Amino acid sequence: xxxxxxxxxxxxxxxxxxxxxxxxxxxxxxxxxxxxxxxxxxxxxxxxxxxxxxxxxxxxxxxxxxxxxxxxxxxxxxxxxxxxxxxxxxxxxxxxxxxxxxxxxxxxxxxxxxxxxxxxxxxxxxxxxxxxxxxxxxxxxxxxxxxxxxxxxxxxxxxxxxxxxxxxxxxxxxxxxxxxxxxxxxxxxxxxxxxxxxxxxxxxxxxxxxxxxxxxxxxxxxxxxxxxxxxxxx
Numbered sequence: 001x002x003x004x005x006x007x008x009x010x011x012x013x014x015x016x017x018x019x020x021x022x023x024x025x026x027x028x029x030x031x032x033x034x035x036x037x038x039x040x041x042x043x044x045x046x047x048x049x050x051x052x053x054x055x056x057x058x059x060x061x062x063x064x065x066x067x068x069x070x071x072x073x074x075x076x077x078x079x080x081x082x083x084x085x086x087x088x089x090x091x092x093x094x095x096x097x098x099x100x101x102x103x104x105x106x107x108x109x110x111x112x113x114x115x116x117x118x119x120x121x122x123x124x125x126x127x128x129x130x131x132x133x134x135x136x137x138x139x140x141x142x143x144x145x146x147x148x149x150x151x152x153x154x155x156x157x158x159x160x161x162x163x164x165x166x167x168x169x170x171x172x173x174x175x176x177x178x179x180x181x182x183x184x185x186x187x188x189x190x191x192x193x194x195x196x197x198x199x200x201x202x203x204x205x206x207x208x209x210x211x212x213x214x215x216x217x218x219x220x221x222x223x224x225x226x227x228x229x230x231x232x233x234x
Contacts, residue, residue, distance in 0.1 A: 003061060005029035007036035009043040017099075017217060018071040020062050021048040024081020024105065024199075026143035031132070032080075035201050038210045044217060045071060052086045053146065059086055066090075066097040074099030074220055078213075080201055081105045081173075085151045092157035100220050101158065102213055104165040104200045108177035111144045119144065122171045125197050125204040132202075144172055155185040161226055162188040163216045165209060167196025189216075189226075 005028075009015045019039060021032050029048030036046035047065050052058035066075055077098055079087030084103035091098040113119035119141060120130050133139050155162065162185070166178045175192055182188045191212055193205050200209055219226040 003049075004065070005033065005036065005048040007033075007040035007046045009040055009045060013043045015045050015072040016043045016221065017074045017076065018045045018047065018065075019076050019078050019102075019217075020065050021046065021078040021080070022058060022062060022083030022087050023049065023051050024079075024083050024107075025051055025053055025146065026140040027051055027080070028138050031136070031139065032201065034129075034206060035210060038207075039213065042214050044214075047071070051082070051140075051143075053082050053143075053150070054140075059090055062086075062090055063094060063097075066094060074217075076100045076102060076217065076220070078102040078201075079104070080199065082107050082147075082150055085153055088153055088155060088158055088162075089151040091160060092154055095159055098160055099224070100160050100216070101162045102165065102216070103162060104209075105170065105173055105198045106153070106164065106166065106178045106181060107147060107150070108173045108181065110147045111172045113142060113144055116141050122197060123199045124202055125169075125195065126202065126206065129199065129202045129206075153181055155182070155188065158185075158187065160187065161216075161220060161224055163213065164188050164190040165200050165212065166190065166192050167198060167200045167203060167205075168192050168194055169196060170198045170200070172198040 028050045032048045077087040084106045
C-alpha cells in the first residue's frame with residue numbers, strides 16, 4: 001500500500017491549499033477517497049495517511065508533508081476519530097507549519113461494538129460507505145474499543161483556527177461529550193450534523209460536510225480571523 005493517498009486539483013486550475021488527512025482507528029488513507037476527490041475538485045490538494053494508533057510513522061510522515069515546499073499553502077491538518085487527537089498534537093508541536101485544523105468525530109470513551117453489523121451502522125448511515133468498509137480487505141474491524149496510549153486533546157497549545165465537525169447521532173463518541181471537550185477554546189468553531197454518525201466525513205451527509213469544510217478553507221485563505229464570505233443563509 002502507498003505511504004499516502006493523494007488527490008490533486010483539476011488540470012488547468014491553481015491549487016488553493018493542501019489538506020493532510022490523518023485517518024482513525026481501523027482505517028487507511030484510501031477510505032477518504034470520496035472526500036479527497038470532492039475537495040480536489042474545488043482545487044485543494046489532499047494527502048491522506050493511515051491510522052496512527054497502529055502505525056507510529058504517521059505523525060512523522062504528516063510532518064514531512066507539512067514541510068514539503070511543493071505542496072501549496074495554506075496547509076490544514078484534518079483528523080478523523082483518533083486522527084483528530086494526533087492532528088491536534090502535531091499542530092501544537094509545529095505551529096508555524098499548520099494553518100488550521102479540521103477535527104471530525106473526536107473520540108471520547110471506548111466503545112464496544114458487539115459485532116461488525118453494529119459497528120458499521122454506528123460508523124456511517126451511508127450505504128455506499130458501509131459497503132466500502134465491509135468489502136475493504138485493508139480496513140480493520142473491531143478497533144473502536146481501544147483508546148489506550150492516545151495523546152490528549154491539548155487545544156490550549158493550538159494557536160490556529162479549528163473547525164470541529166460532529167454527528168448528532170454519533171453513538172461511538174456522543175456529541176455532548178465531544179462538545180464538552182471543545183468547550184472553553186475560543187479558536188474552535190463547532191458544527192454538528194442532524195442525523196450524523198461517527199465517520200462524519202464519510203457519512204450520508206458527506207456533501208454538506210464537504211461544503212462546510214470548503215467554506216472554512218475559503219475563509220481561511222482570506223485571513224486566520226476567518227472573515228465571513230456569505231451571510232443571511234437560513
